[in-house]
Amino acid sequence: MTIKPLTDRVLIQMEEAEETTKSGILLAGSAKEKPQVAKVIAVGPGGVVDGKDVVMTVKVGDKVITSKYSGTEIKLDGEEYTIVRQSDILAVVE
Amino acid sequence: MTIKPLTDRVLIQMEEAEETTKSGILLAGSAKEKPQVAKVIAVGPGGVVDGKDVVMTVKVGDKVITSKYSGTEIKLDGEEYTIVRQSDILAVVE
Amino acid sequence: MTIKPLTDRVLIQMEEAEETTKSGILLAGSAKEKPQVAKVIAVGPGGVVDGKDVVMTVKVGDKVITSKYSGTEIKLDGEEYTIVRQSDILAVVE
């Protein structure tokens, strides 16, 4: 199955990231240290949302930080995703 | 009886889906694994909603994911439906 | 007495419907099976509502489904009615 977000929606999936401390030591991601980073899986086409034109700027593959608690969690084929509005994406991580 | 949604309303019906795991094993849909997918039964004509023009993009037969708790549940002829605004539809599943 | 709704208001009255199951058996409407269908008794003239022009599309005699809990219930000459905004009407049933 393929999920195609509508208008300004973006399909993201939380990363279960390994992390590296400043000193370069690799850590298995503990809850406390886990960055709030998700990967963009699919991006809606944009267009008119609530009477205003929205242009999509995030791309599939981007790593993004979102507002906590924003979006709708869904489960499909055993995988967990979240669908957020692009305006709930705060930043891109590079 | 036929239900004709007004303006930007969409009549949907939840799927009681069989599901297939990634490994291809067919599972009867348990509550935990049930995707939040509904089928579009009827689509309003669109038009001016709250002073803004809405164009309908979903079609009868589309499988869609909606925000949880959005819409009004109705029961007609023993069948359960939900009427949502098109803006409550997050994504189309193909 | 005649009730003339103002602007985008619609006067409706809940149906106490008999119902027919899919198999064609006629059932007296139990609370559980009762469809949320009301009959349109009077329709306001439309016009400017909150600075936006509203055109009325429902007609007297239409059977409609409304959002639960929307509108104001009134009682006149022993009859119960509800006055709703047209935007609270979700669908027309034919």
Add this chain to the structure above:
Amino acid sequence: MTIKPLTDRVLIQMEEAEETTKSGILLAGSAKEKPQVAKVIAVGPGGVVDGKDVVMTVKVGDKVITSKYSGTEIKLDGEEYTIVRQSDILAVVE
């Protein structure tokens, strides 16, 4: 004293109506049967309200139905009145 409502405000006074049943029997208005009808005592001049132009359509003497709980109750010279916005008036009763 005369109360002159400003802009889109309307001064109304609840009716303590006698009522007639459908069969024509006159009943003293019990609380349960009392219609929610008020008489228009004074009407504001309309004009710009929150940046939008409001034209007054109700007239002094009209019998109107209002949203429950809307408006501000006032007492003047021993009489009780309510001041509502015209948009809180749902219908005119004739």
Add this chain to the structure above:
Amino acid sequence: MTIKPLTDRVLIQMEEAEETTKSGILLAGSAKEKPQVAKVIAVGPGGVVDGKDVVMTVKVGDKVITSKYSGTEIKLDGEEYTIVRQSDILAVVE
């Protein structure tokens, strides 16, 4: 000290009014019978409020009725005043 309200603000002071019943008997204002009337002490210049142009229509000396609980109470030189927006003034009493 002089209080100069800004934009659409109006400085008012509650009246401790004597009252006359319909039969013409003068009553010292009991709490229950006290009308909600205030005197306008100063009026702001109007102008752009939240992007909309507001023209002031109340004048110093007007007796006005306001929404309950609206405005900010202030105390200056032992006198109590309230500052309200002009849109919180419901009516002028003459």
Add this chain to the structure above:
Amino acid sequence: MTIKPLTDRVLIQMEEAEETTKSGILLAGSAKEKPQVAKVIAVGPGGVVDGKDVVMTVKVGDKVITSKYSGTEIKLDGEEYTIVRQSDILAVVE
């Protein structure tokens, strides 16, 4: 350190005022009698706020009355200030 408010923000500092009664007797300001007067310390440049152009009308040195509880309290170099929007300033005291 200098605090430069952005857009329509105004930096104010509450006055710990001596007060004079109507009869001219000077009183040390008790909490009960303390007027809600603050001094303007710095004024933002105005400009576009939420898509609307705001022109600043208060000036450094003005004594102003603000809505209670509006603004953000800050402490810098041992001094307490409040940053409010100009629209939270109700009146200027002269």
Add this chain to the structure above:
Amino acid sequence: MTIKPLTDRVLIQMEEAEETTKSGILLAGSAKEKPQVAKVIAVGPGGVVDGKDVVMTVKVGDKVITSKYSGTEIKLDGEEYTIVRQSDILAVVE
């Protein structure tokens, strides 16, 4: 990793400032005396936000004061940051 804020978002990091009293004595920042000052780490490109054009005026390196409780706290590489909208920044400290 680099965090690139979107649209009108600004990435800030709270200062753990030493402070100097008015008399010039240097104090280690106690919680009570700690100014609510943050350093701007990265600034979004601005652009259309909710249908309105936003121009960014804060710059990387600015010391800013924000509304309490505004923004989303994130943790990356062991460092704590906050992402706020530019409109949550009240003032620049120089």
